[in-house]
Amino acid sequence: MTTTHDPVAAAERCTAEFRRNPHPVYAHLRETTPVCPMTPPHGIETYLITRYEDARAALSDPRLSKDMYGAMDAYRRIFGDSSVALDDNMLNSDAPKHTRLRKLVNSEFTPRRVEALRPKIQDIVDRLLDACPTGEPFDLLPAFAFPVPITVICELLGVPPKERSLMQELSTTVAQTGFGEEFKRAQQQAEENLHAYFTELVARKRAEPGDDLLSALAATQDQEGGLTGNELVSTAFLLMFAGHKTTAYLIGNAVYHFLADPAQLRAVQEDPELVGPAVEELVRFDGSVESATFRYATEDMELGGTRIPKGALVQISLLSANRDPLKFEKPDEFDVRRQGTAAHIGFGHGGHYCLGAPLARLEMQLALNGLFGRFPRIALADPQAAPAWMEVPFPAFRGLTELPVVLEPAAS
Template structure:
């Protein structure tokens, strides 16, 4: 591993396939390390639980990229501008205003009302594959479940969901070549035009959906509204699909834990937290920038430096969890920051948790003998948006 690892190191296929030995080696040397990304900028990577959790809530670390070097915001969002004006890319007071508008749709009480419909969608998806004896689990189940739920919340017609999958998948993929930027610009323009048209429809004829609810608030201008919808769409399904896929693979790698969870389905709520800890759907938190000179774990962080919190590394910190590389679905209170921490804690966490609990309960009930249908070394991992680590496919038999 090079000193001050560059961005390309973290994007390499070898690191994507298994980043955890690298994070463990870094953590053994200390909690904070200088890294060479974004290219041309000063960056620091936090790889332990204690300091990572604190950094996620540190107001000295800005999420507003307008506070960065001149032109940086434009360089980051040059081909996905639709994602530049939402709560994830802002600090208080803008963050407070933007989050307040959307958070009412994701309270624990409102999310729990969705349980019957999520169970119905889950059953319908498994009905399609149960008799086949094998399936590619991501395309057949892990992806369509959360995207159907978030699209129904938004009021998006079912026939448009495949377009959403293509657009959002393109927007979270890395772009370094002119061709990749061109694809992202096309996806950005298509998604923006779609939501602008949907907003216009709801202005003319409000409905009982999330778009109409956001429109009813005077807090958002049109750019913020469209950007918030794009964020909710992408965050509302990409991460949950990863949770289901990563958690299933973890169970297939640990047959005794699969058997335990099948025998004790009451452990599913705890098991979802363990999946989030062991192989977080979001590997690394999105950009944060130091607003002033500061220290993290005794390491000097100069003003305008980027600070990256390795969410996946935090969950495997032995100071936070015993035997951190082992799956334990009965682990008492798994400690993780898979949903972040502080004011940017994931708005959709209650929904993701519910979807995960329903998904794993149904998988184990409906697909007996569940097993991997390829060699493990044939699995490949996607590098998405510099922060997401996700399986490209998960072939299973049952």
């Protein structure tokens, strides 16, 4: 068994250069130190997993716990006390609690239920595209990529329209990554505000239920095995947060890569049915979730020939695993006709596989076909400009901070 530290893992992952292009570093780690011990800025011993087979195994290994309450000291040191109340949900729990919580929500995210949302999502896409300017540069992220998923998830949860901008603002603050005291105070305040907001919204839904997911979940409080008050608030936060940022950044990543590769763009414009496989390839090629959420070892264990001690945190790089040449041929090429793309783990694997994956897929398909169908001559505002990738250290997401484009309608 090996325990060799690779300084590249901890040092270079904090640089702006790495944030702009992490793939060479991940390729180096896959080749030399696929299960890499490192000490990130939060100071807690962590093992970074970069190869596909190791990552897939780790995602379903019961010795790697998602219950951050079981690692409370480490959890509080990284995230602070205020996040605890918002994390009492299925994402941060193990069986049997995870099984119970997931079952209560799962019925609302089946492919059939999601497909029933197609007309509503299409209408949201169409209305946002109606408002986009043509013939001049503008930032597609705030105008389209971000509003699509936040509008969809707020409609699903039953968040009133006038309150949705607050959700986007607070969730953006929570999603940011940093280690300074000023940053931590801002994040903790946003977490407290979100908890207060969802507590009040749940109370409204219980008093006056509507035809929405949050009202349905609130009704389970009166059932045996239903959601407790804090579980309900935390689940509402999880669904809003996970259903917003991940898809928003994925839409931005997708549009950028299509515009940077006109041949791939022409392929989906000429055959809109290709958009389904294209979404899977985009999740594999440059997905919006760089690493799975933290796990910790509940016992001494070995993974990929490396000993991981009890109590250590484990970080699984989905971005790296999905570019592993041992699994995908020519993994650094974007190819919407690639065979075997569905094997990607961009939505996770095992019991914690992304509950909202069917919804994300549908949103992506309708957003891309709607954008490229209405504006076949869409182009980057400055094709020579470097893409503006997020540069904060250790982010939860892989995404752009801006995406200037010019829309030209189809020639008459």
